[in-house]
Amino acid sequence: MTFWTATFHSILYVFQILPEVLVCGMVLLSLLLSNSSVLTVAAALGATQFLTGTVGSILLRVMPGIAKQSSSLDVCNQGHIGRAWARLLNPAQNWIASTPTPYMATLGFFGGWGWALQQLYSEEIRAGVASPIVGTTVTFILIMLLGFVFRWGSGCETLSGAAIGLVFGAAMGFMGAFSIGMATGRRATNIWGIPLLRDRINGGAAVYVCPKN
DSSP: OOHHHHHHHHHHHHHHTHHHHHHHHHHHHHHHHTOHHHHHHHHHHHHHHHHHHHHHHHHHHHOGGGOEEEETTSTTSOOHHHHHHHHHHOSEEEEOTTSOOHHHHHHHHHHHHHHHHHHHTHHHHHHTSOHHHHHHHHHHHHHHHHHHHHHHHTTSOOHHHHHHHHHHHHHHHHHHHHHHHHHTTTOTTOTTOOOOHHHHHHTTOOSSOOOOO
């Protein structure tokens, strides 16, 4: 196996387990940077994945006739932990390609979270002090597009199922970010530590304070 072939397969494997890669990566990053806002995103994403998986399990019981049999080694069986568990206990798993999957919900989650950040920090964006938000949103969109191409190209998603998963995840991400941001004065969602100009303005203090000589 050549270097480029091994690299290609490694990239494909990362995309296959992308939901868990993102959650574990953000948890590790939050610990390294001591950033509770990143941990908030990881917790909200984990809750979205759990809820989506629960909805899929319920649909599987209600409509077992539309389930498709899949091996735990199949490219559509995402998640490192899930795959390892399946190898030990259940080498064949059911999944439904036309229902929302945790994979597509994860991708939609970041789109919804980024959209909510645009609304929460609109004042800072207009003032030019929240430029990282725009770059982060673009990154979320690129990850979402690449993940969708991978899943759809691999035959793991139907267009309708992928659309439902994206919308469901986006709704969860938007509602989660917006509600957490409003409940905490926009501090729990302030990943970059940008200055909250609105707080200064509403408090009657100057936005910029020059030090005394």
